[in-house]
Amino acid sequence: MPGLLTSQNITNKVSLIIGTSPLTRIRALKLLDLGAKPIIIGSTSHIASGKIQHIDRPFELEDLTQLGRSEVNKVVDNVFVTLSVSYINVIETISHECERLRIPINVADNPQLCTFTLLSTHTDGDFQFGVSTSGKGCRLANRLRREMANVLPVNIGEICNKVGDLRERLYEEDIKDLKKEVDAQDGLQHHDEIGQEDDDAIQSSTLNTLIIENNETFQQKKRQRIRWLSQVVEYYPLSKLSSISINDLTKEYKKSDLQDKNQKEPASDNTVIKKGKISLIGSGPGSEEFLTTAALTAILTADLILADKLVPSAVLNLVPRGTEVFIAKKFPGNAERAQEELLERGLEGCKRGLYVVRLKQGDPYIFGRGAEEYLFFQKHGFTPDVAPGITSALCAPLAARIPATHRDVADQVLICTGTGRKGVLPNIPEWVETRTTVFLMALHRIGDLVAALETKGWNLDVPCAVIERASCPDQRIIRTTLKDLVAAFESAGSRPPGLLVTGYACNVIEKLSDGEKWRIEEGASGLVVKFTVAIGEPPVRFRAGAIFIPK
Template sequence: MSKEQKKLQRSRWLSQIVEYFPLSKLADISIEDLTEAYKHNKIEIANKDLNEEKPATKKTKLNKKGTISLIGSGPGSVSLLTLGALQEIYSADLILADKLVPQQVLDLIPQKSTKLFIARKFPGNAEKAQEELLSIGLESLLNGEKVVRLKQGDPYIFGRGGEEFNFFMNHGFKPIVLPGITSALSAPVLSNIPVTHRDVADQVLICTGTGRRGVLPNLPDFVKSRTTVFLMALHRIVDLIPKLIDDKNWDPNLPVAIIERSSCPDQRVIRTTLSKTAQAVEACGSRPPGLLVTGYSCEVIFKEQDQLKEKGWIIEEGYDYTNDNLNQFISLASTSIKKDTNFIQPSVDGAAATPPPDTFI
């Protein structure tokens, strides 16, 4: 057993002591008690290993059942990653990700023995890439490994989390699901848009701007007191806006905000009105991924309507959240259990995969 493996064994043994001993007994445990108990524990393990024959050891390994968890990694910034997600990342044997998972989050994967697979999802290949990802995950589970499906945002907000849950469940593995912070709710906050506000907005709707095979979905009717957030819509904005205004009777002067790369250092917010949204996207270019927030809540805090009318749209650049304590915490966590990350190459089209950019959905 290597030095690193011994260190990990001691950590796991101590965590079991803390988990299973009552508080009253824990309060009376001394360093000497722990040392003596650990020595006895090592002796018992050694004797057990000597008494077990090799075939029995192999059988035990084959009978070990793998575990799967679907984990939301948030919109982009590490500061919005949950502690539960961080714990799952550091205890995984295999991490399944795709190009939407932010690079800042991928950088947290332990650096010794954790395998990483990033699915190459691009137009025309998304389904095949998804099938390959699920197949690799299932194979790892059958080998008794702990698999973490790391998903950008929240697993169940347009993340196919329900499909993946059913897939693994149908193969005998019930996933653990941990929520993540979805950009549909965090991006407005980081852009000073209160999606609900007294006498302005009493409801929030999250919907997609792209249906199956790239067609427009069934779009919602206009509700004055509603804030509507469109995900995966900006690349269809030229088709989307006329449908909302002409077919669904949306107010052409409705305040909107285009929020791109939310919570990342190069976050950009373009404030405009519904009728000018497509024009603004064409003039400013695209900084994917992004989302569209619509509703009168967009002007609750933003008070530059006169300048907006004059220019057509206003651009706000950047997002800065620096916290020394956060950085120290991440650094401490990343060095507590170090593993080498083995990057698994996708087999789709035989092309080598590259780590994804720091993005969100």
């Protein structure tokens, strides 16, 4: 099972190496290079470096608690065993004793006796990455590490240094501004938490010497700094990052800081408020793998995100920490008021000069009120940008291995809603044998819909499929016919959001066997949802899991 990958500072830590195989020398030199103090125990005729302590005798259990640093009661910091498998009884004893003493141990060629394994690493300055196969194959890990290193910029170490310098400079600039605010407040006894931040999670420490009145002031600076630096790292070409001018970027940051202040402070005769903007963004069918680059860019750069409750957590998890997110609670009977609240919050954000992203599942204009929202914001002076999304109406059939069109089977596709204004059934289309019809927002009243289709003259023997949470890991497909649809759906229960696909195209690739009334398939299938790193290798696909077949 994969373990927790960490990068440890082992400077001046005592590493005990037990055994004198050729691997011993490799381990000792690597540890020495990383600043550790390796000690080798065992008989050998040659030690590669005079800086490595060697004890020429067999190992004793007491060595674990006698050869370490005095500040940790002489317990060694970690243990490496390089003995051959012929010493398996001794190795097991050492492993069990280390586990009892909570000493990390690595045993060569015995991953089951290890509490940690070593990665095949690539290092360039402060940049380092490692590859682990959890002890399954060192040569494979080495090859993968070489393949990955070949696609890195040749100056990746310089890039890390430059980004680190920029991060530190921006932090220092914000501290200077904060101290000015503190001095101007004449000793008001309020404090704020400040500190260096991880790019993924704001972590802060309290500096009691810095005092400000408004507890949000520096927090706002932190959020702006993280967002600004993240955009530089994300969108600046990697090949150019090592040569960027810290001074020039710092000046640009200060300009953006001034603009940020201008948009938040009350307008005056000499103040120009930055005008906000809004984008209507389609988040796709469900999986974050199917976001467009335009959608991802909007998510990463927004000041305020307004999302539908059906936007999955996998997509929302991409929102940077510190970005305000409001999720509409469009529960039955509350949809209209929830929509009004979204519009009000979006308009308020635009008036405050923010970049507002209205994140909508699927495509903004396919039964998503996108045009209504466009007209609303346009009426109030903010014309939205619109980024399309992959609609589930087309993605879900593909996920279920249903070709929406197929020669001599289906020559047209119709996308309908199953819910009209105020919850009533919409106008039901006529039955067309060569059409694939997709019903969105119809599963909550599937019985009424089937009855209406029958009244309209539809052939109830036509194959159909309910596809729920398309492209997500918990995707589910119910394959059946219209006449058995209600019974099949009731037996499975609801897993929204979902849609209904009808038409003979449902039988082109997947067919029910003789005697099957319906089939339930669990798990994402039919879509390429993960991609390999190496060019030219086939993609990895998720296939359907358990199948339940009632007779």
